[in-house]
Amino acid sequence: xxxxxxxKKFRQMNRRDLLKLTPVIALGAFAIPKLQDSLLGRGLxxxxxxxARLFRSGHLAPTFSxxxxxxxxxxxxxDYDVDDPGIIFENWSLTVTGAVQKPGxxxxxxxQTLPRIRQNTRHICVEGWDVIGRFGGARLSDxxxxxxxxxxxxxxxxxxxxxxxxxxxMATALHPQTLLCYEMYDQPLTRKHGAPLRLNVPTKIGYxxxxxxxxxxxxxxxxxxxxxxxxxxxxxxxx
Amino acid sequence: MSDAVVEIVRxxxxxxxxxxxxxxxxVVGRAIYEHPLPVRICHWLNAIxxxxxxxxxxxxxxxxxxxxxxxxxxxxxxWPRSLAIGGWLGGALQWxxxxxxxxxxxxxxxxxxxxxxxxxxxxxxxxxxxxxVWPMVKHYFFFGPKPPAREAYNPLQKHAYTTTxxxxxxxxxxxxxxxxxxxxxxxxxxxxxxHWARLWHFLxxxxxxxxxxxxxxxxxxxxxxxxxxMLTGWKKNPDYE
Numbered sequence: 001x002x003x004x005x006x007x008k009k010f011r012q013m014n015r016r017d018l019l020k021l022t023p024v025i026a027l028g029a030f031a032i033p034k035l036q037d038s039l040l041g042r043g044l045x046x047x048x049x050x051x052a053r054l055f056r057s058g059h060l061a062p063t064f065s066x067x068x069x070x071x072x073x074x075x076x077x078x079d080y081d082v083d084d085p086g087i088i089f090e091n092w093s094l095t096v097t098g099a100v101q102k103p104g105x106x107x108x109x110x111x112q113t114l115p116r117i118r119q120n121t122r123h124i125c126v127e128g129w130d131v132i133g134r135f136g137g138a139r140l141s142d143x144x145x146x147x148x149x150x151x152x153x154x155x156x157x158x159x160x161x162x163x164x165x166x167x168x169x170m171a172t173a174l175h176p177q178t179l180l181c182y183e184m185y186d187q188p189l190t191r192k193h194g195a196p197l198r199l200n201v202p203t204k205i206g207y208x209x210x211x212x213x214x215x216x217x218x219x220x221x222x223x224x225x226x227x228x229x230x231x232x233x234x235x236x237x238x239x
Numbered sequence: 240m241s242d243a244v245v246e247i248v249r250x251x252x253x254x255x256x257x258x259x260x261x262x263x264x265x266v267v268g269r270a271i272y273e274h275p276l277p278v279r280i281c282h283w284l285n286a287i288x289x290x291x292x293x294x295x296x297x298x299x300x301x302x303x304x305x306x307x308x309x310x311x312x313x314x315x316x317x318w319p320r321s322l323a324i325g326g327w328l329g330g331a332l333q334w335x336x337x338x339x340x341x342x343x344x345x346x347x348x349x350x351x352x353x354x355x356x357x358x359x360x361x362x363x364x365x366x367x368x369x370x371x372v373w374p375m376v377k378h379y380f381f382f383g384p385k386p387p388a389r390e391a392y393n394p395l396q397k398h399a400y401t402t403t404x405x406x407x408x409x410x411x412x413x414x415x416x417x418x419x420x421x422x423x424x425x426x427x428x429x430x431x432x433x434h435w436a437r438l439w440h441f442l443x444x445x446x447x448x449x450x451x452x453x454x455x456x457x458x459x460x461x462x463x464x465x466x467x468x469m470l471t472g473w474k475k476n477p478d479y480e
Binding site for chain 1: 244291299305334
């Protein structure tokens, strides 16, 4: 025998069951212009937090054979302003400041006394394309030890000759594949590819691998975040 | 409440002067409780999330609408901005990287609920559903006779819904391979590498969108009572019981 329900009560039941769907309306908050930016900012922040949790210091980015390399001529030249800020190499140095025992100006030949690492890694652009390049340079972790950096500091910020700026979390800075890169394809960096010094960070998205470095600061407080982050992109963006 | 069938009744007015020991009730319809609340909530959350994920995904795709080399770049298609969400790459990524968590959480709640409540039997395509698929296809697309309805979802529906659940899972897995090709390098490797992961992610989206199109057509064709069952849970006058 099926249960009998009075039709008025049936309508009431249906209305109540419909109302139980109201939690779904909460997503409508994303459609409210005043709330949208802050909600999306929090969402991006959560994604960054998850990314930091997923980062493993010992896990290496895949490396590739010579046959897999993208030909140098097809390695895109990217910039946000000019592709050659006209650095005078004789006068160039990397100015190191912040939580370090030996702040000051470091010349390229000083950086080149550190062991040179060469690696074939994938460079991924936020746009979705990627190339496999050959990068050479000193481990950033070796350089940080050379300048007596406080490795318990959380961040590293860099400034560039074209006024670009970026920052890294210390765990990524200390990763064995993070390089102060001064070579590409076994040749000194060309001007358009970031000479004399750029970051090569195979565990990060392309825009964090700043070119034409001029300043490096070890800091506990992130005062300068990054050019693209300030436009609304992710900060951590680990791959 | 699941599979509870009720008779909807209305008290009948008695003729003047008549007396009856019990009130007379007229059956005005039947109804079955088809969709529990968690299923309905997840359905509508997904409707919104999928819309945002596909829309923002297409805006992200616009930034490099190719699966070939960067130099020389050969675009597959110029997808219109008006059919995408986010306005620009940065905006689209904010939507995509925010809603992915809502989409994943909804998926986990749905799968968890279906398993623990045993409600999965309503939607899961199994071996015994195989013989029923072709008659259903003939009926929908080739003017074949309508097979008798025995349960809430016919075999073709179960096939479509089960496949889509698998596609939903694949959209997340391929997405993770594209988002974290270093930390999940093994996952990317399983898919054939970063380029393939990106292509699979794109193709899975189109497969899901094809399902959504078919689903919307079927919902429209099957009338109001059927549509309402995903709002209130109750389907009036079902053709099966």
